[in-house]
Amino acid sequence: MTPLPSGVLEHIVDSHCHPTDAPSISAASMQQLQITVCAMSTHSKDQSLVRELAQTYPSKIIPCFGHHPWFSHFITTNAGVAKHEHYHRLFQPTEELYPAFEDLLPHLPEPVLLDDILVDLRSNFASCSSPPMLGEVGIDAIFKVPYDYHATPRRISPFMIPLEHQLTVLEAQIDIAVEFGASVSFHSVKCPQATLELFDRLKRKHEENWNNIRFDIHSCSMSPETLVQLQRKHANVWMSVSTTINGRSRNLRPLIAACAVDKLLIESDYDAIEQSTPKCLEILDIVAEVKGWHIETDWDDGDENGAVHRLEANWKVFSATQTRTTE
Structure with a gap:
């Protein structure tokens, strides 16, 4: 892993991480952070945590508000629906799986109305002094609902969140991103065709x-x-990679090689903020190797072809707020 001086580190952006998920986050750990990070929210309980973190460290945190597909079953489109009815309608347990459904139900929260989620999302977007992002949002074709997401080990139920429901929650959030001209951190797992059709x-x-x-x-x-x-079909699509997730894939280097040079970003996809920088440097090394870029050791040398210069330029275009066209 390439050690870099602070003058270079301050130009690195971790385009996706989850610092509010880690108990280790503190004033000391934030003080030591030398890069900029995009802090993702995922469900109702962490939207305010991300907002407060960004308000406390505005030069280091880009707030990202949104509801992750793994928690989209907590959201209902029907006002006044009872908890049992909502989850029963969503998971449609067979007679064979009904005991598992009854076992899962006590672990699930009361459903939250999608309209209320959107009011909160719009409020968070409007309250930011600097442009926020929508994230983490998306779709996932293989996720199965755990009985307790935070338990170790995590016990997994047989139930999946219907893709149609995920898409309903997702599209409503994207409509608000369009309204605000906000960039989106997008989760797409094992559903390439559904992603293409969605876009x-x-x-x-x-x-x-x-x-x-x-x-x-x-x-x-x-x-x-x-x-x-x-x-090729959508000029507004970027890609980011991490060693945390992509490091396990044989496709990592071919994927980096295939990505348009001006649409490539890096991320840690980590929770502990102390690991954000080293994880970004790990993937930076791989990206630079695959793309044939050198990594700068002095920001002031004026070399705009270095890996960090290129990735920063990509980030600036990706994160620029656009003006909505009105009729």
Whole structure:
């Protein structure tokens, strides 16, 4: 891993991490942070944590508000629906799986109305002095609901969140991103075709405003061929990679090689803020190796072809707030 001076580190952006998930976050750990990080929220309980972190450290934290597909079953589109009815309608347990459903139900919260989620999301966006992002949001075709997400070891139920429900929650959030011209940190796991169809549908729906927002397929697990297809069809699609997730994949280097040079970002996808910098430096080394870029050791040498210069330029375009076109 390449050690870098503070003058270079301060230009690195961790485009996706979860610092409010880690109990180790503290004033001391934030004081030591030399890079900028995009702090993701994932469910109702951590939106305020991300907002407060960004308010306390505005030069280091880019707040990202949104509801992760893994927690989308907590959200209902039906006002006044009872807890049992909501989850029963969502999971549709067979007679064989009904005991598992009854076992899972006490671990699940009362459902929150999607309209209330959107009011809170819009409020968080409007309250930020600097442009926030929408994240982490997306779709996931393989996730099974755990009985207790925070338990160790985690016991997994047989139930999956219907993709149709995930898409309903997701599209409503993306509509607000379009409204604010906000960039999006996007989770897409084992559903490349559904992602392609979603982006095509959103482009038709939002027309000229579609290109006012930009998507980062974070810790991208698509095939290189799918990524190329997606970036050719949609000029507003970026990709970020991490050693935390992508380091396990044989596709990592082919994926980096396939990605458009001006649509590539890096991330840690980590929770402990102390690991954000080293994890970003790990993936920076790999990106630089694959792309044939050198890594700067002096920011003031004026070399804009260095890896950190290139990635910072990519980030600036990705994160720029766009103006919505009104009729």
